[in-house]
Structure formats: C-alpha cells, structure tokens
Amino acid sequence: MPVGRYADRDPDRSESFAERLLGGLLDHAHALPPDRVGPALADAVARLGGRQVQILLQDYGQQRLVPLAGDGLEGGDPLPIDGSAAGRCFLTARPVEVALADGVRVHVPLLDGGDQAGVLAVTLDAVDDDDRRILRRLAALATDTMQTKNGYTDLFFRTRRGEPMSVAAEIQWSLLPPLAMVMPRVAVAGVLEPAYDVAGDSFDYALNGDVLHLAMIDAMGHGLDAATMATVAIGAYRHARRTSVELSEIYLFMDRAVAEQFAPDHFVTAQMLRLDTGTGRLQWVNAGHPAPMLIRDHRVVRRLHSPTTLPVGFGGDQPQVSEVTLLPGDRILCFTDGLVEEHAGGQEEFGEDQLIDWVHQLDRADRGVRAVARDLSHTLGRARGGTTTDDATLVLVEWRG
Incomplete structure (x- = not known):
C-alpha cells in the first residue's frame, strides 16, 4: 500500500455502473456478428432503464432515417429527415429531447469522424446528465462497431437502400469515402444525385496530416461504362496521391491510366484540390x-477561374496549378456540370446564376456544411422537377482556420 504523501493518489480502480455498461459492449465488440450489434446496444440501453430503442440509419438518398431491424430494437416506418425530431438531431449532430406522456424520447447522433451515420433514439422515464453522458458514449461505441462490421456484411447497406439501385450506382457507392468529414480545421460534405442511379460522377478525399486532398470527377456517358471509367480514375488518383506527388503530376498519372484503358474518345473531367489546413x-x-x-x-x-487543361484521358500537357489563400470560415463549392446544365421541362438550362441564388438562401450562419450541401442538392433537384438526365454532384469544403 502507498504510504506518506502519495497515499491519497492511489486511483480508484473499482468498476462503476457506467464502466460495466460500456465495458460489457467493448469487451465483446470484436466478436459480435454484424446482426448482433443492434441487439447488444438495445440490451445495454435497457440496463440503463431505456426502452423503444431504435437505430436509425440515413438512406442513400439522404431523405429518410430507416430503423435497423434486430432483436430488442423498435421497428416502424422510416422517418423523414426534414420535419422530425430524429431528423433535427441528424442535421445538427446534437442531441434532441422530446417530452412524452410517459417519459422523454432522447435522440443522440451516431457520429463517425464528423459523418452522420444516423441517430440512436431511446425512451426514458426521465433523463439527467449522467444518462446523457452514458447514451452519448454508447452511441459512439455503437457507431464505431457498425463501421468496423460494415466491411463484411450487407445488413447496413440493405437497411439504407430505400429503392432499387443500379449496378453502376452500387459500384460508385463502394468507391466513395464517407459523405462528410468534420474536423477541427476543415470540414467536407458531398452529395450524389440520383443516389440510386449515379454512374459517372464521384469524389474522393483524404486528410493527411495538415493537408486535405480532394478530387471530383465526371466520367463521360452513363451506366456501367461510365462507372468503370470513374473507378479507374479514382483508383489512379488515390495511387498518385499516396505517393505524395504534386497536383500536376497527379493529373498526368490519371490521364495515362484512363488513356491506356479506354478508347481515344473516352474521357473524364476532373477537379483536384489540395488545402493546407494550417495556413488556408x-x-x-x-x-x-x-x-x-x-x-x-x-x-x-x-468564381475560382483558372487555366483549364484537357479532360483526363485526352493526353493534355502538364497543367498549371492555381492558388488562393482562404480566410477562416471560407467555403469552396465544387460541382459537376449536371447540376447546372439540366433543362427543366424543355426550358433553358438551370444555370449557375440560379445555383448562386440558392447558395445565398441556404448557406446561413450556424449551419454546417453537411446540412447546407444536402439542402442545396435537394433544393436544386426539386427546382429541376425532381428529374435529371445526368448525374449531379456537389462537394462543399470549409476551412475552419
């Protein structure tokens, strides 16, 4: 036993209720089959006094929150993201509590590196700060566990798929990084439309130390041909990026990869960015x-106009790299031409002026990039009459300083 002046520093290693609750999940998380993650969470919440447990996952169209099925989990119809308490939790990434006749319905975000996997919804007789802390940590552990298990199951994919998906779209979604990333210095959010039939559009990003790398591409054509080209282009981009070459060399590498695999008239338009998150x-x-x-x-x-080079696959010269210094809070909106070139009902093109008008209406103070990107994409979709003859993709980047 410690003696003297160090005696009062001996830590208390006894297991508290909260540690037993979290530890019970953590000790067995590595061995849980994917379909037992939800039931294990429901069991832990029940020991906290919770009931009517739901794990609500965002559908691929970013319109609804769909209940995950499993023993001990509450089923029910999907909830709209717009206009529901669960949706408000999802969009703000903050807990939302709703008073009920028999208790309190607590909604806790399921966060994965700033991305929103969905929402944990639980009913308690009453809620205090200890309950909130434990639920927040249970939600974090459940999200990390589902993310780990997602690589070897179709369960979560099937839950999120709200309608039939084309083979090309399946390929594209398997390529994508998380739709959003929120870190202290930088945030990224992207949206692909039509979610269940996207083919040639894609984007990719990576945060390596202080540097954010991002690329957006649009492969010509539709269907599997476009998805195949997009796969080659993204694969080449990642390969070049991971060798730490300059932007101009990344372009040349992607260009060669596409040219070697496809006919001379096949091409991919691309935008590649590199942001120093320390300096802007x-x-x-x-x-x-x-x-x-x-x-x-x-x-x-x-508009960040710059010298343009030929699309990837056409054998363009080494491109000129453009540069600008951002201020804290600045956002960069990248988009494919399908977002502005669509014709609504035989009318003229939707156009960039309308896009700018909607940015001014939707990009307001205290709204995160994920909510703004989603609302912007969906608003533009409705303005086009809910139909599109081309993929329409946008990515919003915020330098937070």
Missing part, C-alpha cells in the same frame, strides 16, 4: 470542370 493555402487543377465557387460570409464572392 488552396491549390487546384481544373481539367474540364465548372469553376468552383468561393463562399465568404455566406455569399458567393468569386
């Missing part, structure tokens, strides 16, 4: 894409 220095190369928009103080202040 943004560099980019444009290979046939619409110029990104710089959003400052919730207004589009300029």
Whole structure:
C-alpha cells in the first residue's frame, strides 16, 4: 500500500455502473456478428432503464432515417429527415429531447469522424446528465462497431437502400469515402444525385496530416461504362496521391491510366484540390470542370477561374496549378456540370446564376456544411422537377482556420 504523501493518489480502480455498461459492449465488440450489434446496444440501453430503442440509419438518398431491424430494437416506418425530431438531431449532430406522456424520447447522433451515420433514439422515464453522458458514449461505441462490421456484411447497406439501385450506382457507392468529414480545421460534405442511379460522377478525399486532398470527377456517358471509367480514375488518383506527388503530376498519372484503358474518345473531367489546413493555402487543377465557387460570409464572392487543361484521358500537357489563400470560415463549392446544365421541362438550362441564388438562401450562419450541401442538392433537384438526365454532384469544403 502507498504510504506518506502519495497515499491519497492511489486511483480508484473499482468498476462503476457506467464502466460495466460500456465495458460489457467493448469487451465483446470484436466478436459480435454484424446482426448482433443492434441487439447488444438495445440490451445495454435497457440496463440503463431505456426502452423503444431504435437505430436509425440515413438512406442513400439522404431523405429518410430507416430503423435497423434486430432483436430488442423498435421497428416502424422510416422517418423523414426534414420535419422530425430524429431528423433535427441528424442535421445538427446534437442531441434532441422530446417530452412524452410517459417519459422523454432522447435522440443522440451516431457520429463517425464528423459523418452522420444516423441517430440512436431511446425512451426514458426521465433523463439527467449522467444518462446523457452514458447514451452519448454508447452511441459512439455503437457507431464505431457498425463501421468496423460494415466491411463484411450487407445488413447496413440493405437497411439504407430505400429503392432499387443500379449496378453502376452500387459500384460508385463502394468507391466513395464517407459523405462528410468534420474536423477541427476543415470540414467536407458531398452529395450524389440520383443516389440510386449515379454512374459517372464521384469524389474522393483524404486528410493527411495538415493537408486535405480532394478530387471530383465526371466520367463521360452513363451506366456501367461510365462507372468503370470513374473507378479507374479514382483508383489512379488515390495511387498518385499516396505517393505524395504534386497536383500536376497527379493529373498526368490519371490521364495515362484512363488513356491506356479506354478508347481515344473516352474521357473524364476532373477537379483536384489540395488545402493546407494550417495556413488556408488552396491549390487546384481544373481539367474540364465548372469553376468552383468561393463562399465568404455566406455569399458567393468569386468564381475560382483558372487555366483549364484537357479532360483526363485526352493526353493534355502538364497543367498549371492555381492558388488562393482562404480566410477562416471560407467555403469552396465544387460541382459537376449536371447540376447546372439540366433543362427543366424543355426550358433553358438551370444555370449557375440560379445555383448562386440558392447558395445565398441556404448557406446561413450556424449551419454546417453537411446540412447546407444536402439542402442545396435537394433544393436544386426539386427546382429541376425532381428529374435529371445526368448525374449531379456537389462537394462543399470549409476551412475552419
């Protein structure tokens, strides 16, 4: 036993209720089959006094929250993200509590690196700060466990799939990183439409130390041909990025990869960016894409025009790298041409001016990039009459300083 002045420093190693609750899940998480993750969480919540446990996962169209099936989990119809308490929790990434006649319905976000997997919903007779802390930690552990298990099950994919999905879309979704990432210095959010039939559009990003790498591509054509080209382009981008070469060399590597695999008239437009999250220095190369928009103080202040090179696959010269220094809070909106070139009901193109108008309406103070990107994509979809003849993809990046 410690003696003297160190005696009162001996830590208390006894197991508390909260530790037993979390430890019981953590000790066995590695061995849980995917379909037992939800029931194990429901059992832990029941020991806390919770009932009517739901794990609500976002569908691929980012319209609804779908209950995960499992023993001890509450079923029910999908909930709309817009207009529901669970949806408000999902969009704000903050807990939402609703008073009921027989208790309190608590909604806790399921966060994965800033991405929103969904919402944990639980009913308690009453809720205090200890309950909130334990539920928050249970939700974090459940999210990490589902993310780990997702690599070897179709359970979560099937839950999130709200309608039949094309083979091309299956390929594209398997390529994508998480739709959103929120870190202290930088945040990213992307949306692909039509979610269940996307083919040639894709994006990719990686945060390596202080540097955020991001690419957006649009492969020509539709269906499997476009999805195959997009797969090659993204694979080449990742390979070049991971060898730490410059942006101009990344373009050349992607160009060779596409040219070697496809006919001379096949191409991929691309936009590649590199952001130093310590200084705000943004560099980019444009290979046939619409110029990104710089959003400052919730207004589009300029288009990031730059010398453009030929689309990937056409054998363009080494491109010129453009550069700008961002201010804290600045956002960059990248998008494919399908977002602005669609014709609504035989009318003229939707156009970039309308896109800018909607940015000004939807990019408001205290709204995160994930909510803004989702609302912008869905609003533009409704403005086009809910139909599109081309993929329409956007990515929003925020330098937080």
